[in-house]
Each structure stands twice: as structure tokens, then as C-alpha cells.
Amino acid sequence: MPATDIATERITLADVAARAGVSLMTVSRVVNDRPGVGSETRERVREAIDALGYRPNIVARGLKAASSRSIGLMVPDVTNPYFPELVRGAEDVAIEHGYTLLLTNVIEDANRETLALRTFEDHMVDGVIACSPRLDNEDLYPLLKRHRAVVLVNRRTDPKIAGSVRIDHELGARLLVRHLHQLGCRTFGFLTGPPHSHAGRERMLGVDRETRELGIEFSHARTVPCAPTVEGGVEAAGELFEREPGIDALMCFNDLVAAGAMQALKERGRRVPEDVAVVGYDDIVFARMFTPALTTIKAPTYELGQQAAGMLLDRMQGRGHGIDIVLQPELMVRDSTVGFQPTSGGKTATGRAPRRSATAAGGRRRSR
Amino acid sequence: MPATDIATERITLADVAARAGVSLMTVSRVVNDRPGVGSETRERVREAIDALGYRPNIVARGLKAASSRSIGLMVPDVTNPYFPELVRGAEDVAIEHGYTLLLTNVIEDANRETLALRTFEDHMVDGVIACSPRLDNEDLYPLLKRHRAVVLVNRRTDPKIAGSVRIDHELGARLLVRHLHQLGCRTFGFLTGPPHSHAGRERMLGVDRETRELGIEFSHARTVPCAPTVEGGVEAAGELFEREPGIDALMCFNDLVAAGAMQALKERGRRVPEDVAVVGYDDIVFARMFTPALTTIKAPTYELGQQAAGMLLDRMQGRGHGIDIVLQPELMVRDSTVGFQPTSGGKTATGRAPRRSATAAGGRRRSR
DNA sequence: TTGAAAGCGCTAACAG
DNA sequence: CTGTTAGCGCTTTCAA
Numbered sequence: 001m002p003a004t005d006i007a008t009e010r011i012t013l014a015d016v017a018a019r020a021g022v023s024l025m026t027v028s029r030v031v032n033d034r035p036g037v038g039s040e041t042r043e044r045v046r047e048a049i050d051a052l053g054y055r056p057n058i059v060a061r062g063l064k065a066a067s068s069r070s071i072g073l074m075v076p077d078v079t080n081p082y083f084p085e086l087v088r089g090a091e092d093v094a095i096e097h098g099y100t101l102l103l104t105n106v107i108e109d110a111n112r113e114t115l116a117l118r119t120f121e122d123h124m125v126d127g128v129i130a131c132s133p134r135l136d137n138e139d140l141y142p143l144l145k146r147h148r149a150v151v152l153v154n155r156r157t158d159p160k161i162a163g164s165v166r167i168d169h170e171l172g173a174r175l176l177v178r179h180l181h182q183l184g185c186r187t188f189g190f191l192t193g194p195p196h197s198h199a200g201r202e203r204m205l206g207v208d209r210e211t212r213e214l215g216i217e218f219s220h221a222r223t224v225p226c227a228p229t230v231e232g233g234v235e236a237a238g239e240l241f242e243r244e245p246g247i248d249a250l251m252c253f254n255d256l257v258a259a260g261a262m263q264a265l266k267e268r269g270r271r272v273p274e275d276v277a278v279v280g281y282d283d284i285v286f287a288r289m290f291t292p293a294l295t296t297i298k299a300p301t302y303e304l305g306q307q308a309a310g311m312l313l314d315r316m317q318g319r320g321h322g323i324d325i326v327l328q329p330e331l332m333v334r335d336s337t338v339g340f341q342p343t344s345g346g347k348t349a350t351g352r353a354p355r356r357s358a359t360a361a362g363g364r365r366r367s368r
Numbered sequence: 369m370p371a372t373d374i375a376t377e378r379i380t381l382a383d384v385a386a387r388a389g390v391s392l393m394t395v396s397r398v399v400n401d402r403p404g405v406g407s408e409t410r411e412r413v414r415e416a417i418d419a420l421g422y423r424p425n426i427v428a429r430g431l432k433a434a435s436s437r438s439i440g441l442m443v444p445d446v447t448n449p450y451f452p453e454l455v456r457g458a459e460d461v462a463i464e465h466g467y468t469l470l471l472t473n474v475i476e477d478a479n480r481e482t483l484a485l486r487t488f489e490d491h492m493v494d495g496v497i498a499c500s501p502r503l504d505n506e507d508l509y510p511l512l513k514r515h516r517a518v519v520l521v522n523r524r525t526d527p528k529i530a531g532s533v534r535i536d537h538e539l540g541a542r543l544l545v546r547h548l549h550q551l552g553c554r555t556f557g558f559l560t561g562p563p564h565s566h567a568g569r570e571r572m573l574g575v576d577r578e579t580r581e582l583g584i585e586f587s588h589a590r591t592v593p594c595a596p597t598v599e600g601g602v603e604a605a606g607e608l609f610e611r612e613p614g615i616d617a618l619m620c621f622n623d624l625v626a627a628g629a630m631q632a633l634k635e636r637g638r639r640v641p642e643d644v645a646v647v648g649y650d651d652i653v654f655a656r657m658f659t660p661a662l663t664t665i666k667a668p669t670y671e672l673g674q675q676a677a678g679m680l681l682d683r684m685q686g687r688g689h690g691i692d693i694v695l696q697p698e699l700m701v702r703d704s705t706v707g708f709q710p711t712s713g714g715k716t717a718t719g720r721a722p723r724r725s726a727t728a729a730g731g732r733r734r735s736r
Numbered sequence: 737t738t739g740a741a742a743g744c745g746c747t748a749a750c751a752g
Numbered sequence: 753c754t755g756t757t758a759g760c761g762c763t764t765t766c767a768a
Binding site (some may be wrong): 380381382392400425427428433672 | 744745746747748
């Protein structure tokens with residue numbers, strides 16, 4: 001028993017009803033703005049509510065209505081600046097509609113993902129936004145099916161199971177490859193991120209296709225998976241350059257990995273961008289403050305969060321099924337690539353690329 | 369009505385009881401690991417639970433037990449890398465003890481803080497961790513008193529109302545002043561952050577006292593409040609240097625502000641650290657990647673989160689009252705200060721400071 | 737337009 | 753050791 005004064009007793013519907021001299025139901029109707037109450041009674045009840053400072057107990061309501069006015073948001077790692085941006089977007093929409101966000105960090109771990117989805121269930125959330133889940137479909141689907149509404153971020157899926165909101169990562173990867181190729185880079189390396197990342201696979205697809213189309217030889221031997229963190233970048237880049245010193249263009253899973261990679265390259269005496277052009281992905285706020293400033297792909301992350309929450313609210317009401325929102329990424333050219341000096345090898349070494357220009361405009365597209 | 373298959377009906381205690389051929393209470397006892405059930409019956413119930421995949425409904429339990437097995441965590445802005453670190457610490461402890469985190473972002477806004485605290489109440493959280501709240505005591509206390517247990521981060525308070533876990537920000541500020549003074553800086557400027565920030569006030573205290581003790585003249589005219597963001601830093605630094613061009617040491621509310629300030633200084637042609645030494649606060653992961661790498665104060669943020677959650681769990685059980693945890697900060701010396709070139713003015717210009725060394729060791733202290 | 741009764745899923749407090 | 757009863761605060765259903 002706390003030494004503190006006990007918090008003021010909870011005011012219940014009954015208290016308000018007693019004070020207003022009406023029944024529970026009348027109060028309930030007023031609270032929920034439902035018809036069937038005379039305007040005079042309604043007024044009297046309103047006064048009682050104000051006087052007592054009544055607030056509905058969401059838990060009790062949830063028990064009956066099987067709803068808790070909350071939505072679960074699962075993100076891999078709030079510590080990566082990419083996700084907080086998304087959280088803000090989702091939260092702003094959720095709060096606006098009277099919902100509370102239950103946020104869970106799953107630290108890129110499948111077990112934590114399972115736990116989180118279960119916990120959401122226990123708390124009777126009305127819907128779930130799952131951000132880049134790492135679980136396999138077989139494990140993920142049964143978990144998702146237990147929820148009334150689900151939206152997946154950056155992962156395509158059966159629209160029966162969940163809606164999806166994503167960035168066109170294949171395009172993002174293509175933009176980067178194209179840019180590096182224009183600069184005269186010919187030997188591409190790629191730190192691909194966590195092996196189970198959907199986004200990572202899509203980017204790999206983009207790299208594969210775009211290099212093929214441009215006639216660049218691209219070998220998966222110059223590919224290393226890594227943790228999506230600065231440390232992951234340091235390690236993976238070290239390993240890759242040990243094995244494949246000839247790489248002159250290094251693509252990274254995200255900006256954190258790129259930061260680590262640039263650190264590792266510096267330690268090895270490789271200059272960025274003169275010897276090796278490095279690109280990241282996400283355009284976190286700090287990318288432009290790195291040394292050199294990082295060329296990367298800017299994804300409309302805040303909007304991604306908003307769209308996800310909006311779609312979830314729709315699905316919670318049984319609307320918006322089968323809609324798949326795809327947001328377009330944008331290339332941000334900065335100093336980690338523009339000073340690249342092509343060596344003899346380059347067939348069509350251009351060297352002069354436009355600085356600080358973006359190619360693909362933002363925007364969105366709806367499919368299906 | 370969703371087109372999806374309806375999620376599997378919820379399995380309740382009654383289902384398990386029926387299957388095991390016992391009463392509700394027996395199942396409840398087994399679920400909660402309570403004594404008073406024969407080992408054979410217990411086994412039978414366990415099997416039924418597994419077979420049916422029963423999970424307790426926390427909402428229903430909460431209604432009776434007035435608890436929802438969740439704790440509310442209110443942070444000003446997840447977008448500032450400082451807070452996610454803290455969130456991780458708190459979350460890890462909470463999850464370990466079977467609690468879920470309800471996270472809310474209050475975007476440095478008093479209204480959102482009020483809303484968040486109320487929402488926590490509506491959801492019957494078992495306790496609240498409030499991170500650097502901006503609300504005044506008169507507004508904050510009544511809100512807090514409605515919660516069973518509260519821990520404030522970075523804000524001292526009446527232990528009857530809430531526990532407190534904080535960094536010794538006065539010491540942090542003193543370490544910075546001392547360091548800058550040793551380098552030969554003599555004219556200090558300070559971007560103080562949001563006016564209502566408790567942490568900001570403590571740091572100001574540290575600056576005031578340390579400068580006085582060192583015999584440096586420090587005027588509040590060289591002080592500007594600012595938003596705790598990169599943009600805030602750009603603006604405030606611009607304004608300050610317009611007015612006070614003689615400043616040779618710029619202290620900033622946090623690392624984001626410092627990033628903005630360095631940007632603004634660069635635009636004005638002032639070199640960092642040669643002309644102006646700049647320091648931040650928090651040591652976010654990216655501070656070492658800035659150009660130049662930022663000298664700053666490293667706060668044990670993850671641990672701060674852990675301690676806050678730990679203390680809250682204690683308080684929720686009526687223990688640990690009156691304990692106030694204070695964590696010690698540490699000086700991280702980097703390139704944004706070490707190359708400072710003192711001009712004639714400095715009386716005891718030293719110039720040679722140890723690189724990459726820290727003065728105050730980490731550690732913690734309990735008072736009261 | 738209003739109210740009374742029943743019950744959401746669970747647990748505390750007693751019986752047996 | 754096990755079961756019964758009552759009720760958490762609210763809403764749905766049906767009756768007045």
C-alpha cells in the first residue's frame with residue numbers, strides 16, 4: 001500500500017447517474033453522443049459529468065465492446081532514427097481519431113515479434129500495424145489472423161490477411177545503381193542487411209535487375225548480410241573489402257550501415273568518395289551531417305506512418321480492403337558519391353554528375 | 369464487417385474449465401500459479417489450456433484487479449535519438465516483468481502531456497514514467513496523483529508524488545565549462561533549450577556556478593532559448609551570433625541543437641573549433657559522426673530507462689519510496705573543441721588539452 | 737424518451 | 753483442495 005494519498009476514487013457512470021438523477025443508460029448515451037435523450041436531460045447529465053470530472057473507463061468499455069480504443073504498433077528498433085519518424089506519423093493520425101498507440105520494439109528478433117503480437121491480442125487492441133516483420137509467412141499469418149485489422153509496413157501480403165503500405169524499394173535500389181553507374185562506378189558491393197528483411201530482398205532485386213539492364217557485372221559474392229546498425233556496417237564492410245578489395249561502389253542496407261561502412265573504409269585508408277562511392281538508404285536526419293554527407297534514398301517515412309494508420313482505421317471499419325499503398329522514394333545526391341574518381345576500367349566514365357539534384361519525384365500510387 | 373475470416377473466437381476461462389471438467393476458479397488458480405490446486409488437477413487443467421491455446425484476457429482481469437499489466441511512458445519526442453535509448457531501457461525491464469509499455473510522444477507540448485496522462489488513466493495503466501515533463505507543478509501534480517505509481521525522469525519532485533531518476537545535469541554543465549575554460553575559451557554563449565525544461569535550468573545553474581568559481585564573466589545576455597531540435601539550433605545560433613559576435617565557446621542544450629549551431633556557424637564563416645568551440649549534450653550515437661565530431665556529455669541513457677522502470681515497479685508495490693536515483697554524466701572530448709585557438713584575450717590560455725579522454729567516471733549514487 | 741436486466745471475462749471472498 | 757457467489761464499469765437488449 002503506497003504511503004501516498006490514495007488516488008481519488010474513480011468516478012463511475014453510477015456516480016454521474018446518481019447526481020443527475022437519471023439511470024446509467026441515459027448517462028452512457030450522453031457520453032457516447034447517442035440519440036434518444038431529451039435535450040434537457042442531456043444538459044443535466046453534461047453538467048453532472050463536468051462537475052464530477054467523469055471520464056469513461058476504457059477498460060470496462062472494452063470488455064463489453066471487445067475494443068480498447070488502442071492500436072498496436074510494432075517496430076524493429078526505435079533506436080534507428082528511421083522508425084521514430086514513422087511512429088510520429090502513425091501516432092498523429094491515431095490520436096486524432098481517439099486511439100492510443102501501444103508501441104513495441106522487437107529489436108529485430110522473431111521471438112519478440114511473436115510475443116508482441118500476442119501481447120497486443122491480450123490487450124485487445126483494435127488493430128495492429130506491423131513494421132517490417134521478420135517472421136516467416138507461416139508463423140506470421142496465424143498470429144495476424146487473430147487480429148481484427150492489420151496493416152503491414154514495407155511488406156506485401158495477401159490483402160485478406162492485412163493491408164500493406166510500402167516504399168517502392170526496388171525503385172530506390174535502381175535509382176542508386178543508376179546514379180553510381182553514371183559516376184563511373186563498375187564494381188558494386190552491397191551490404192544487404194538482415195537476411196529476413198523483406199525490404200532488403202526487394203532492394204537486392206532492384207540491384208540485380210538494374211545492373212543487368214545497364215550491362216554491369218554484379219556478383220552475389222560481393223554481397224554481405226549485416227545487422228542494420230552502425231556496428232553491423234563496420235563489421236560487414238571490413239569483411240567485404242578484405243575479400244573483395246576491387247569494389248568501387250558500396251551500397252548499404254540503410255544509413256546506419258553506411259555510417260559504419262564509411263568508418264571502416266576510413267580505417268583501411270580508402271577514401272570516400274574518391275576511391276569508393278558509398279550510398280545509404282532512408283535519409284535519416286543525420287545523413288547530411290555525416291562526413292562526407294551521405295548520398296541516400298529519401299523515403300517519405302512520416303507519411304508512410306500516416307498512411308499506415310489511416311489504412312488501419314479504414315480496415316477496422318471493414319473498409320479499404322485490397323488497397324495497397326506504394327510510396328515513391330527519392331534520390332538524395334551528396335558528397336559520399338559525387339567526388340568519385342573513375343579509374344581506367346570504366347568504359348563510359350562520366351565523372352560529372354549533377355550535385356544535389358533528385359531524380360524521382362515523391363508521390364504515391366494506388367494499385368488494385 | 370471485415371471480408372476476412374473472423375478471427376478465431378476468443379477462448380475463455382469457461383472453455384478451459386469445461387474441457388478440464390473443473391470450475392472457473394480452479395483454472396484461474398492454475399493460470400495465476402496460485403496454491404490450492406491438487407497436482408493432478410493442475411496437470412489436467414494445464415493440458416486443457418495448451419490444447420485450447422488459452423490466453424488470459426488482460427482487459428477483463430484489469431477490470432477486476434484494477435490493473436492492466438501495462439505502464440505508461442511519456443517522452444517528449446522519439447525523434448530525438450536520446451529518447452529511444454531510454455525507451456529501450458525502460459521497455460526491456462518492463463517486458464521482463466510481464467508489463468507492456470504504452471508509449472506516448474508529447475512533442476514538447478503541455479497540452480499533449482495532459483492528454484497523455486489522462487489517456488493513461490483511462491487505460492488503467494499500473495504506473496507512469498514521465499520523461500522531462502514540461503508542465504508546471506500545479507498542473508502536473510493533480511494529474512500524477514490520480515496514478516498509483518509515478519516516476520519522473522530528469523525532474524526532482526516531492527517523493528510523496530513520484531520517484532525520480534535523473535542525470536546530474538549541473539555536474540554535466542560544470543564539466544563542459546571546465547573543459548572549455550582549460551582550452552582557453554573566455555566568452556561563453558549558451559543555447560538553453562525550451563524555457564520550461566528542468567534539465568535546461570539545472571544546466572544553467574551549473575554554468576552559472578562553474579563560471580563564477582573559475583572567475584569567468586558570464587552574462588545571461590549571451591543566452592538564447594531554443595527548440596531542442598536541429599532547426600532550433602540553427603535559428604538560435606544565428607540570432608545569438610548576430611548579437612554577440614565575440615563568443616568563443618558555445619554550449620548547446622543538446623546534440624541536435626549543437627548540430628544546428630555548427631551548421632549556422634559554418635554558414636557565417638566561423639570555424640569550429642578554431643574560432644568557436646562548440647559542445648552539445650547527451651552524446652547521441654551520431655555525435656561522433658558530425659563534422660567536426662562533437663564534444664559532449666554522455667549520459668547513461670539506457671540505464672536511466674532501466675532504473676526508471678525498476679523504480680516504478682518498486683513503487684507499484686509500495687516499496688522504494690523516497691529514493692531518488694542520480695546518475696553521473698561523463699565528458700566526451702572530440703574535435704569540436706580540441707582545436708580551439710585562443711586569441712590574445714585568454715589569461716591562462718592552455719591550448720593543449722588531452723584528446724579523447726573523459727574526466728568524470730560513470731557511476732551512480734543514491735540520495736535520501 | 738427512458739430504464740431494468742443481463743452479461744463481457746475474470747478474480748476476491750467465502751463456502752463446502 | 754475445490755466450487756459458488758458476487759461484482760469490477762460499461763453496453764446491449766428489450767421493456768416501459
